[in-house]
Amino acid sequence: MSTAPVPDIEFRGVAKRYGAVTAVSGIDLAVPPAAFVALLGPSGCGKTTCLRMIGGFEQPSEGQVLIRGKDMAGTPPYRRPVNMVFQQYALFPHLDAGDNVSYGLRQLRPRLSAREISLKAGEALAMVQLAGYGRRKIHELSGGQQQRVALARALVNKPAVLLLDEPLAALDKKLRTDMQIELQNLQRELGITFVLVTHDQEEALSMSDFVCVMNRGSIVQVGQPSEIYHEPADLFVADFVGKTNLLAGKVERRSGELVEVMLADGSVISARSRNGVASGEAVSVSLRPEALRLGASEQGTFQGIVRNRIFLGSTAEYAIEVPALGTLLATADHQLSQDLFKPGEPVAIGFAPGAPLAFSGVKENGEKQRETKNVEIVS
Numbered sequence: 344m345s346t347a348p349v350p351d352i353e354f355r356g357v358a359k360r361y362g363a364v365t366a367v368s369g370i371d372l373a374v375p376p377a378a379f380v381a382l383l384g385p386s387g388c389g390k391t392t393c394l395r396m397i398g399g400f401e402q403p404s405e406g407q408v409l410i411r412g413k414d415m416a417g418t419p420p421y422r423r424p425v426n427m428v429f430q431q432y433a434l435f436p437h438l439d440a441g442d443n444v445s446y447g448l449r450q451l452r453p454r455l456s457a458r459e460i461s462l463k464a465g466e467a468l469a470m471v472q473l474a475g476y477g478r479r480k481i482h483e484l485s486g487g488q489q490q491r492v493a494l495a496r497a498l499v500n501k502p503a504v505l506l507l508d509e510p511l512a513a514l515d516k517k518l519r520t521d522m523q524i525e526l527q528n529l530q531r532e533l534g535i536t537f538v539l540v541t542h543d544q545e546e547a548l549s550m551s552d553f554v555c556v557m558n559r560g561s562i563v564q565v566g567q568p569s570e571i572y573h574e575p576a577d578l579f580v581a582d583f584v585g586k587t588n589l590l591a592g593k594v595e596r597r598s599g600e601l602v603e604v605m606l607a608d609g610s611v612i613s614a615r616s617r618n619g620v621a622s623g624e625a626v627s628v629s630l631r632p633e634a635l636r637l638g639a640s641e642q643g644t645f646q647g648i649v650r651n652r653i654f655l656g657s658t659a660e661y662a663i664e665v666p667a668l669g670t671l672l673a674t675a676d677h678q679l680s681q682d683l684f685k686p687g688e689p690v691a692i693g694f695a696p697g698a699p700l701a702f703s704g705v706k707e708n709g710e711k712q713r714e715t716k717n718v719e720i721v722s
Contacts, residue, residue, distance in 0.1 A: 349412040351376045351504055351536040352397060357406035359392050366392045368560040370406075374538070374553075379530050381539045381547035384557035385583065390540045393557075394506050397538065399423050411503055421450075424503035428510045432493040434481050440488075441477030444468060444496045451500075467495040470529070487518045494526075498533070505530075507539040511546065523550050544584050548572060556580050577618060578702035581629040588635075588671045590628040591705045594620050602701050604628055608667035612644060614699035626701045632660065634698035635673040637684060643691025647671065649684045659683055663690060 352374040359367040367389040374380050382390035395401040396408050399420035408415050415423060426447075434443050445464035448455055455463075468474055471491040481489060490510060497505055507526075511519045527550055530537045541547050547554050548568040556563045556571060556579075564576035575581040582589060592604040595611060602616045604626060614628050636643075647665035661673045661684060671692065677683055684690055 348376055350374050350409070351378070351411055352538065353407075353409040353412075354393070355407040355409070357393075357396065357403045357408060359389075359396065359401060360404045365560055367396075367403075370562055372555065372562065372565070374536060377534045377536060379527070379537045379539070379550065379552045381541060381551035381554045382557060383541060383544065383547040383554050383584070384563075385542060388557040389560040390542075390557050391508060394427075394508055394538060394540045397504065398425050398427050398506050425506060426497035426500060426502040426504075427506040427508065428490075428493050428497045430509045430512055432489050432510075434489060434493060434496075436481050438481070439477065440468065440473065440479045440481065440484065440492045441465070443481070443492055444477075444499055447496065447500050463499055464495075467499040468492075470498065471495045471525070486514055487522060490514065490522060494529075498529075502535065504536045504538060507537060509541055509543075510539075512543075519546075526550060548584070554584075556584065558583075574617075575629070575700070575702075578627055578629075578704055578706060581627075581700060581702060582706060586632050586672060588630045588632065589706050590630065590668055592626055592628055592701075594622050594624045594626055594701070596622055602626075604699075604701055606668060608645075608665070610644065612699055614701040615697060616701040618703055620701055620703050624703060625705055626703060627706050629700045629702065630671075630694055630698060632672045632674040634695045635671065635675075636693040636695065637661070637663075637673055637675050638691045638693065639684075639689075643693045645671070645692040647690055647692055649686050649688045649690055652684065652686055654683070661690075663692065665692070 350373040354370045354372040357367060357370045358365065382393060384390050392401060396403055399415065399418060410424060441464050444467050445460050448460045448463055465477060468477055471494050473488065473491050473495065484492065511522055514522060523546065539551060551568065553565060554568055554571045555565045558579055564571060564580050571580065572585055575584060581587055590606050592606040595603040595605050600615055600617065601613055602620060603611050604614050605611050620626050645665045645668065647663040649661050650664050650670065651662040653660040658674055658676050661675065663671045663673055665671055673692065
């Protein structure tokens with residue numbers, strides 16, 4: 344009988360308070376070996392506090408943080424099998440790239456020989472495609488190269504877990520995309536657990552194996568990126584992760600997972616609901632922009648007027664004003680310029696079957712919270 348592997352990281356009833364302020368509240372989480380996990384959420388949700396508790400820069404007020412089955416209570420950062428890449432890289436400006444990478448090696452006891460330190464630092468720089476850059480001064484490197492030096496310094500000691508605190512935030516869009524791919528490839532090659540903290544939904548969905556969505560100090564949902572996007576657990580996740588249209592309505596009747604919802608314009612649409620909404624309940628219906636179907640005829644669920652169009656190459660985004668429902672965002676593919684709808688043009692709007700999702704409550708300030716505890720990521 345096989346036994347489950349020991350999680351690389353485990354939170355057991357972890358809470359963190361700063362005086363009267365609760366930053367993290369009762370989190371249970373198990374991260375399997377060699378996973379790439381993103382902690383995603385708005386500013387102040389507790390994701391960075393969780394990262395700092397893994398790294399040993401903060402101690403939990405309650406509960407346990409375990410790394411590979413060992414309770415880390417009282418263990419300082421330099422004694423943990425963990426390294427961290429900070430948002431601002433925290434490189435030593437007076438040292439060259441090679442000395443920055445080898446700094447941690449020189450602190451090891453028993454001491455390594457100078458030759459061994461130089462060899463390991465060179466291997467780490469080659470790992471991040473900076474072979475031959477060891478003698479470069481930090482100010483001589485681009486932002487992307489500095490980010491790689493910070494990454495090499497964190498990996499040179501071969502930690503069990505690598506913590507990434509929004510490491511790509513300072514990079515331009517193209518370089519950020521390139522580094523996302525490099526980080527994914529590096530994580531697979533090394534086979535160690537990466538934990539990424541970010542408020543960038545696209546970054547979390549594109550890079551990680553699993554996404555842990557947080558809000559107000561609690562875990563809201565954990566799952567694979569496709570699950571988080573297509574099957575959000577509640578209104579907060581639906582609104583926060585990616586783009587969506589939220590339509591307020593009232594449940595007319597329910598049949599199993601399906602509910603009939605009357606919207607503000609009097610139309611009734613069928614939507615899926617997984618959180619037990621009842622007849623007569625106020626709900627928000629989520630419709631992703633790419634699920635909307637646009638047509639020039641009047642055969643659609645809604646009728647609207649195109650107010651804005653953003654050309655994105657093979658796709659275009661439209662802001663469409665619909666009477667009584669407000670402005671809907673739609674994303675549509677096109678092949679020819681004549682396929683594009685023009686601002687001021689009337690359009691009919693339909694949607695893919697099963698696309699509408701109904702959630703309890705009406706969106707207020709973009710937030711709605713549901714706590715989820717005892718979460719285990721299954722690899």
